[in-house]
Amino acid sequence: MIRFEQVTKRYPDGTTAVDDLSFEVAEGELVTLVGPSGCGKTTTMKMVNRLIEPSSGRILMDGEDVSSVNPVELRRRIGYVIQQVGLFPHKTVLENTATVPHLLGWQRAKARTRAAELLDLVGLDPSVYGDRYPEQLSGGQRQRVGVARALAADPPVLLMDEPFGAVDPVVREHLQNEFLKLQSQVRKTVLFVTHDIEEAVRLGDRIAVYGQGRIEQFDAPAAVLGTPATPYVADFVGADRGLKRLSVTPIEESDLEQPPVVHLDDPLPRELGARWAVVLDSAGNLHGWLSAEHARAAGSAGSTVREHARRMDAWLPLGASLKQAFATMLQHDAGWIAVIDEGPGRFLGVLTPAKLHEALRRSIDADAQDVPRTAVELDSISTVPSAAGPASSDGRGIKR
Numbered sequence: 001m002i003r004f005e006q007v008t009k010r011y012p013d014g015t016t017a018v019d020d021l022s023f024e025v026a027e028g029e030l031v032t033l034v035g036p037s038g039c040g041k042t043t044t045m046k047m048v049n050r051l052i053e054p055s056s057g058r059i060l061m062d063g064e065d066v067s068s069v070n071p072v073e074l075r076r077r078i079g080y081v082i083q084q085v086g087l088f089p090h091k092t093v094l095e096n097t098a099t100v101p102h103l104l105g106w107q108r109a110k111a112r113t114r115a116a117e118l119l120d121l122v123g124l125d126p127s128v129y130g131d132r133y134p135e136q137l138s139g140g141q142r143q144r145v146g147v148a149r150a151l152a153a154d155p156p157v158l159l160m161d162e163p164f165g166a167v168d169p170v171v172r173e174h175l176q177n178e179f180l181k182l183q184s185q186v187r188k189t190v191l192f193v194t195h196d197i198e199e200a201v202r203l204g205d206r207i208a209v210y211g212q213g214r215i216e217q218f219d220a221p222a223a224v225l226g227t228p229a230t231p232y233v234a235d236f237v238g239a240d241r242g243l244k245r246l247s248v249t250p251i252e253e254s255d256l257e258q259p260p261v262v263h264l265d266d267p268l269p270r271e272l273g274a275r276w277a278v279v280l281d282s283a284g285n286l287h288g289w290l291s292a293e294h295a296r297a298a299g300s301a302g303s304t305v306r307e308h309a310r311r312m313d314a315w316l317p318l319g320a321s322l323k324q325a326f327a328t329m330l331q332h333d334a335g336w337i338a339v340i341d342e343g344p345g346r347f348l349g350v351l352t353p354a355k356l357h358e359a360l361r362r363s364i365d366a367d368a369q370d371v372p373r374t375a376v377e378l379d380s381i382s383t384v385p386s387a388a389g390p391a392s393s394d395g396r397g398i399k400r
């Protein structure tokens with residue numbers, strides 16, 4: 001979808017910002033460009049919509065050399081979100097969002113309807129926020145309007161330059177989650193610049209780690225964290241990359257243990273054979289848990305599990321990340337969490353801290369041994385977005 005072919009950018013003062021860059025972003029893929037300040041990320045991005053022209057090499061979008069497309073026409077096909085959102089202060093939120101459809105000559109009513117839909121999609125109720133002016137919004141809300149505006153004309157490509165860089169860490173994580181959800185619906189081809197490796201890992205299907213003007217590694221997040229291609233990348237992703245891996249490693253069925261199970265309408269057992277048992281309803285869905293101590297103490301004949309079961313709030317769907325599992329354990333002060341089938345909600349097993357640790361080891365070892373690393377060469381670049389990306393393990397709530 002977007003293909004860089006040996007692209008170099010040398011500024012007139014002799015600075016080589018980007019040096020012989022070749023990579024490809026597949027349709028619907030989100031690639032994060034990450035690296036320290038001044039390594040050429042923004043220059044890379046601005047060459048796609050021709051805010052900057054390459055000194056040599058070419059950039060193709062859908063097979064077409066962007067240098068042959070009129071820049072104004074080109075930019076209408078490319079949504080652009082930047083850190084300082086650049087909303088028009090004298091226009092309302094709705095008018096700001098409808099800017100590009102207006103420029104494209106859409107009828108006013110159609111443009112406004114579309115803008116309202118987009119505001120809704122980014123979590124801003126148009127009836128509440130549509131008539132406000134940008135100064136009447138929080139920083140996070142302004143960023144959302146920026147995203148809505150960039151999507152308004154439904155461009156196939158989005159360029160995002162540190163879009164969440166100016167908000168505090170909590171709002172930032174919230175915006176990242178919302179953006180992942182949004183991206184799973186709209187499936188744009190996205191180039192996303194950040195200097196934050198955590199953000200790159202959370203959002204990217206693949207990550208391009210920049211050194212000075214060059215890509216040091218172009219790979220799925222798990223591979224960048226598990227097998228850094230160079231000492232530079234290892235240093236950049238940090239000594240705590242084992243921890244960062246938690247967020248890109250999904251819970252798998254083989255990680256689960258099978259505790260004793262009782263059903264709601266079973267007579268209350270005197271012994272469980274363990275300190276606790278999972279309680280299921282007749283459809284096999286998770287209801288809660290029963291403690292052996294409680295069952296023993298209750299002991300009265302005639303009662304059923306239903307009267308003694310406790311609710312279980314610490315649960316996650318299969319495929320959620322180990323990081324979510326760890327956070328859920330901490331949040332509920334739980335020694336284990338239940339894992340259910342995402343669709344029908346069937347109980348699958350439990351994840352314990354020991355199994356969580358094993359899963360993390362498995363993931364690190366697998367990468368160290370045999371995960372093929374994608375070389376930064378055009379011919380070897382896979383066009384399939386990685387299933388290991390954080391987008392595939394969406395952030396699900398914990399409580400029912």
Ligand SMILES: Nc1ncnc2c1ncn2[C@@H]1O[C@H](COP(=O)(O)OP(=O)(O)OP(=O)(O)O)[C@@H](O)[C@H]1O
Binds near residue numbers: 015036042
């Ligand atoms: N107009 C320009 N003239 C000369 N040098 C420039 C110009 N614009 C950028 N540079 C230089 O090119 C290099 C890459 O800049 P670029 O903005 O692409 O980096 P970046 O990775 O996006 O950095 P940051 O994270 O700080 O935004 C830097 O050394 C920068 O100083």
